[in-house]
Amino acid sequence: xxxxxxxxxxxxxxxxxxxxxxxxxxxxxxxxxxxxxxxxxxxxxxxxxxxxxxxxxxxxxxxxxxxxxxxxxxxxxxxxxxxxxxxxxxxxxxxxxxxxxxxxxxxxxxxxxxxxxxxxxxxxxxxxxxxxxxxxxxxxxxxxxxxxxxxxxxxxxxxxxxxxxxxxxxxxxxxxxxx
Amino acid sequence: xxxxxxxxxxxxxxxxxxxxxxxxxxxxxxxxxxxxxxxxxxxxxxxxxxxxxxxxxxxxxxxxxxxxxxxxxxxxxxxxxxxxxxxxxxxxxxxxxxxxxxxxxxxxxxxxxxxxxxxxxxxxxxxxxxxxxxxxxxxxxxxxxxx
Numbered sequence: 001x002x003x004x005x006x007x008x009x010x011x012x013x014x015x016x017x018x019x020x021x022x023x024x025x026x027x028x029x030x031x032x033x034x035x036x037x038x039x040x041x042x043x044x045x046x047x048x049x050x051x052x053x054x055x056x057x058x059x060x061x062x063x064x065x066x067x068x069x070x071x072x073x074x075x076x077x078x079x080x081x082x083x084x085x086x087x088x089x090x091x092x093x094x095x096x097x098x099x100x101x102x103x104x105x106x107x108x109x110x111x112x113x114x115x116x117x118x119x120x121x122x123x124x125x126x127x128x129x130x131x132x133x134x135x136x137x138x139x140x141x142x143x144x145x146x147x148x149x150x151x152x153x154x155x156x157x158x159x160x161x162x163x164x165x166x167x168x169x170x171x172x173x174x175x176x177x178x179x
Numbered sequence: 180x181x182x183x184x185x186x187x188x189x190x191x192x193x194x195x196x197x198x199x200x201x202x203x204x205x206x207x208x209x210x211x212x213x214x215x216x217x218x219x220x221x222x223x224x225x226x227x228x229x230x231x232x233x234x235x236x237x238x239x240x241x242x243x244x245x246x247x248x249x250x251x252x253x254x255x256x257x258x259x260x261x262x263x264x265x266x267x268x269x270x271x272x273x274x275x276x277x278x279x280x281x282x283x284x285x286x287x288x289x290x291x292x293x294x295x296x297x298x299x300x301x302x303x304x305x306x307x308x309x310x311x312x313x314x315x316x317x318x319x320x321x322x323x324x325x326x
Binding site for chain 1: 188191192193194195197198199200201202213214217218220221223224226227228229230231232233234235236237240241242247261264265269270271272273274275276277278280282283284293296297300310311312313314315316317318326
């Protein structure tokens with residue numbers, strides 16, 4: 001983590017995460033509300049948020065739409081087999097495209113799974129989704145050895161991405177260990 | 180959706196400004212009553228147009244860990260395995276996808292050392308191989324869906 005940006009109080013940050021697990025109250029002065037809960041001033045709260053954002057711990061304070069309700073009912077996880085030496089260049093290219101919402105390098109599982117770059121696409125129709133994928137394919141050209149697109153057909157579970165502390169599955173607790 | 184609603188939704192996907200009077204600032208920017216803007220967000224949350232309004236953290240930087248994993252679940256067992264995963268608090272997202280690997284889920288845990296045991300637990304209770312796809316490099320994360 002960068003030492004050139006202002007450090008923030010990790011304990012306050014952890015309490016901020018807990019406090020806002022269900023979201024930020026829609027009050028006129030949200031930083032004042034948060035500060036009151038945290039026992040710090042409104043200005044200190046804003047400074048905490050800004051410091052967390054500067055260090056990448058806070059992405060933004062934002063609205064998360066239900067993409068199905070906005071008409072983006074089609075999502076496709078495109079997966080690409082890219083030479084390891086090309087991943088950095090290709091990944092940055094894919095990520096710069098407007099329809100790509102997430103782009104990651106992930107491990108291959110040969111022979112079952114040859115793909116190492118994942119890019120998520122969202123579209124308002126299946127046709128638009130296929131067109132987006134074709135655009136990506138055209139852009140990558142020979143840098144991509146093979147690719148696939150996995151469309152989601154059903155949401156089985158979707159909760160906030162909040163780490164579960166309920167787990168009692170410790171690294172040592174090997175009673176369920178599968179090889 | 181009105182033009183103002185469209186502007187508000189697009190603006191709030193990019194984020195509330197981190198300034199001392201964020202709603203006042205947004206009201207000036209969109210030429211609207213800040214109270215009406217907050218009420219609109221509240222309505223969207225009630226309606227389910229929005230799933231969340233608030234800080235979005237990089238959970239790995241605040242002490243959490245994630246992984247993406249997938250399984251090839253036999254069709255006749257799909258519902259049963261889905262129910263098994265539904266009961267695990269560590270499983271945050273789960274999607275059916277059209278592929279031999281037909282169940283894709285995200286584990287979200289507070290401690291990275293519990294990822295492996297949790298995956299092993301899922302293999303044990305389902306008897307299925309779990310393919311783990313931890314993120315090795317991230318190129319972009321910002322879902323922005325213009326309306």
